[in-house]
Amino acid sequence: MLSQEDLNSVNTLNDDYEKRRLSKDRIKKQARKALIDHQRLKHFKTKNFLLRRVVLPFSEIEIERLAIYMNMEFNNYETIFESVKMIRLFSAGTDLHFSWIVKAGITKYLVDFLDVKYVSRYFNIQSDENFHIDDSSITNRISTAQLLALQYESVRSLTNIGRRTIEYVQHIVDLGCVPKLIMLVNACNDSEMQYQSILALDNINQNSHEIIEFRDTLLSHGYLDILINFINSNNNQLERIRNVTYSISILLSRNYTTAPVQYFEKAIPILSKMLHQSEISDGFLWDFSLLTDVEPAINQLVITSDTISKLVALLSDSSIHNQIPASRTISNICTDNTIQTEIALNSGLLEKVSIFLTSENNLLIREAFYILSSIPAEQIEGVVVNSKITPLFLETSKFNDNLFVKPGLFSFIETLCCRGNHKIINHLINLNVIEILHSGLCDEFLRVCLETLSNILQVEECKERAIQEMKHLNTFEKIKSEIQNADLTKSIGATLASLL
Template sequence: MSLRPGSGSAWATRKKSYKSGIDPREIRRRREEDLFGIRKNKRHDTLFNKRTQTHTTHSRNTFLEAISAMVDHICSEFPPAELEKTRHAEILSSLAAQCPSIDDVIEQGIVPRFATFLSRDDAPQLQLGAILILTSIACGSSQHKRVIVELGLVPSFVNLLSSSSNDDIKEEIVCALGFIAIDSPSYRDLVLNHGVLLPLLSLLNPLPRLSMVRVTTWTLYSLVRGKPPVNFEQVKPVLPVLHQLIHQTDEEVVADACLALSYLSEVSIDKIQDIIDAGVCPKLVELLHRCQSDKVVLPALRTLGNIVTGDDAQTQVVIDNGVLPCLCQVLTREYKKMIHKEACWTISNIAGGNRAQIQAVIKANIIPPLIQILQHAEFDVKKESAWAILSITVGGSRDHIRFVAAQGCIKGLCDLLSCPDPEVVSICLEGLENILWVGEADKEVGLHDSVNIYAQRVEECEGLDKIQKLLVHDNDEIFEMALRILKKFWPVLENDLEAILDLHIEPDGEEYILDIQIAR
């Protein structure tokens, strides 16, 4: 049974001895967690505040009292009445950010009437009033968005984005399209397939007012996120624009541009070179070094982490841009847990490269804070640190392994052997086994008085007792790893092992005889 995600058969091929050597590239791991969190809610709150700041005295009751009259006027043949009523609706649209108010608008059957106003190029205020209502609906629930989509308004929005000269109208349309796209991959693809990308990118050349830059950047992010991933070739033209946006001074713009890059960099491993060729690596590394905002650092770090899941040459580009000292700095700063976790994951993938890259990790003085995290951080951050140590022991030289052992990693690995996560136990056993093989090689050439000093250290850290207890673990792979380690490095325990192996107790209490015998 494979315990390591996304590695296929590579993880199932056990390391039979130190000299056998797993290909370091096989230990690199892709991230599957989604960074999507507060951005949608933040944009919703911004939109709501914008709409309500001058109309706070209106209540839902006022809206319900006025809605019948609004329907009468909205269907008037006279444009002035339409315009007057749309302005009235614009005032009341401050309530449309609340689900009951949106439902009231929809239930009255007036949304199609508002949709017809999109073509009124002769009355831009009428268009804007209608768009304000429609955008309020688009930023509602998935059911509310479906109303907009089923009315066929996506192509109308895209056309108006290209044809209108009114910046307020364009900004509202960009916002509406972003909310529709972020709802689901199918809506995202719908918006893209209607040709939104080029008119959207044209809004940023030259850069418009800040509010437009912010909403456009957020919408670009909305158009590239989601699983299944976006068609990379369809959105590839966004890369030079994102390169421009991460150089802006507005934190919100930079954060959303970094988020977009983080999603594009994980679309497919064979697209990593396109991300590198866009020239974003130097600025992303600079953001790690200079910026202390979590909402910028996290997606910048995720993008760099995705890049180093590529081959050694692609990883070297990130190293050459100075990422390792920045990662060391990130580990020692007071960031939230997720950032430390991402940093450890990135380090583990760099250490999954060649020996020169492992040496670069060590030279950057990353190992001491990494081991501090292994011993003292929260569990899921410890797990990523353990992966990084394992990467070094898999692909590193004997000197590299001696170094991480001397820094105190054995205790951290032993402490995690009793955790309930079988993947973590497997990682720690693998790392310890690799370290023990180096100790055994040193012992065989007469070093340390012909004693395996790492086996001694495992015992001092109560690791031996924990490994013995794993002989009754219900995960067969963990059982086999523990047995192999004990047989090789503690042969004096053979009689005790036989007694343990005579009977294996299943979790349900049933007994069965093991078919694994100790070699004699």
């Protein structure tokens, strides 16, 4: 005979069983209602809606019902697929609608649908060939094409959600979408699906400058590899390649900390090959320039002589939209790198810069100064003293008062006088550089010209000649009239301040 304690345990088990049965019955009723209301979903899939992109007239309660329709345990494929399509259309709405989607748990379903193992718990996934063979013994069958369609709609929905605030991006990352999206790209041969998945991942990448862990997560799961593979297998789709290269530049260089060098070693050689294509977009060149705007040590490891020669050749391109980013890239890779600067000089860099300086386009003139300013100190003497480039840029400056050009000019002269030796400075004085600096003693360029004159006066071999030139031009009187406060005087150096 059972004791009272045993009877109580049995009664408790019976109560729990009854509660579970009632709960399961309730879910079944909701699932049956989902099937009945399945036709109602189609009401919103009108051509008029698709053309106008009107927000679906759903309430928060109806969004919660859509979450019930997406439960694979109680719904057939058609119901789930139509529900996901509704979510994809609905995800073009406001942030309020997104909060409903997240609250209802729909994002969790969307991420789960990316996982083939998860879907296979509830459906028998068959190849497209076997799916057309009637077999009544197999229930809940779906074809691989149907699975791909469901995953595609899920990815597009996640893409829409990831375009919102960083909080939503953090939410889908926490759900584990990164490894599942990358696994989907690697397992799928459909380029459209691969590209859509890359767009979804790129929303996370775009926010990596705010949360560096996003970048680390992407890199650790092989995001860079799938971007490179996409470029290799879709090199005829220029617009998509442009977007992918932009993603690479953000991933590796547009953060507070630069990515480790091994990732640059993977990316830059692949992108360098694209420079030799017959069709090349200015967008790609800008992305490449951003990717090279890193530590010189990284560029030295990954930039080849063929790449530098091609970039120098692009300075003669017929389009200024290609010339300027090519110029910026050359400036990046030549900075503090004598080997790569030598390759660029041997490839005819100075001839191209001379053409820029004689151009009527002020943007090209400014780029010429950027390139010259990037030449390392060890090689600057050969460029300044032993070539015709210096008289050319000084002559250009006398007749060009454009505000695009002047900052680059004075910055380059300051660089020469700061890093150069007495031979360079004497050469500049012979070419009337004091007169040019005298003309720049105005509000906008006063500080840089004063600092440059101070650097010149600190070189003993050049000091006497410079003072004579400055006295002849009444430079000291002009400096006194232009200086408005003592703080500026202190910043220009003890030598010049004592002469005043």
